[in-house]
Amino acid sequence: MPELITLGETMAVFNPASSGPLQYIADFKRLIGGAESNVAIGVSRLGHSAGWISRLGDDPFGRFINNFIRGEGVDTSRVIFDEVHPTGVYFKEIRASGDVTVYYYRKGSAASAMSPADLDEDYIKNGRILHVSGITPALSDSCRKTVFKAMEIAKASGVTVSFDPNIRLKLWSGQQAAGVLKEMARYADIVLPGIDEGEIMFDSRDPKAIAEEFLKLGASTVAVKLGKEGAMAVTRDEEIMSPAFDAGPVIDTVGAGDAFASGFLTGVLEGMPLEQAVGLANTCGGFATTIVGDVEGLPSRREIGALTDNKRLIER
């Protein structure tokens, strides 16, 4: 059984071949993206077993996504192919500045038809960490019930619950999100919010204050992501400000938060001290920003070694 279990929607992503307004872009590269499978792939590349629970359409994109994720060594045995609903897709618009806007076509998708009956309790109970995000409850009522059920199962069996609020304002309002995500946070041992999410949920951009709010809700560890400033990790006994890792020019920031989560959770699986875990998280996050695509920039152990030891990879 995998050490890390994740649950959520993954879509076919259409990345523009060039920057500029989407209306005028004719050529795309087909990739995949989904917050939770991104984390599963990241953890798998760092050497740990990971599984991903979801629904995919019984269609070409569904098969492409399943094969891709399985090809990264992630267990997809609990993925259900839905014969009624299609796989979701989304398009990215990339501005010359590197800013990204996304356009979703995911309403009524297979993943949004997930229901609590889809969950294999033993699969979750036997994991070491369950990682969920605030995207899932925004997809549908049945998805909200499913993610809460998964957290209940994990909590009742002593599995660590990791939670990334991942607020998507294209799916629901900040007010709707804040209420549901505070409820989700009550189940979480580890919370990995971004600073904007902290502001939506607690009306503050102070990372320490945001972390304290999550600790009050019951978390034991909070790492607040601060973009190019790195991250602040807080527990009841420690507070660590960890600088960002400069891996080169920033090209595509989508997926950096998930890369951060995969580094942090790898640190947790390996029992690393907090400072080392958040350092690994920043290295993964920084690396991800230098490569186009949501998962393509998730580093392997070998790449991390080359970056942090300042060793050049021998390419030929």
Ligand SMILES: Nc1ncnc2c1ncn2[C@@H]1O[C@H](COP(=O)(O)OP(=O)(O)O)[C@@H](O)[C@H]1O
């Ligand atoms: N410009 C950057 N330079 C270096 N690292 C970055 C940069 N932007 C993001 N990161 C890394 O990725 C992590 C997540 O990015 P951030 O934008 O804060 O999160 P999210 O995408 O979840 O909102 C950061 O904590 C940092 O480690």
Ligand SMILES: O=C(O)C[C@@H](O)[C@H](O)C(=O)COP(=O)(O)O
């Ligand atoms: O919106 C989604 O469902 C997923 C995508 O936005 C993307 O794959 C993603 O989750 C990236 O998240 P980030 O790491 O917080 O940029």
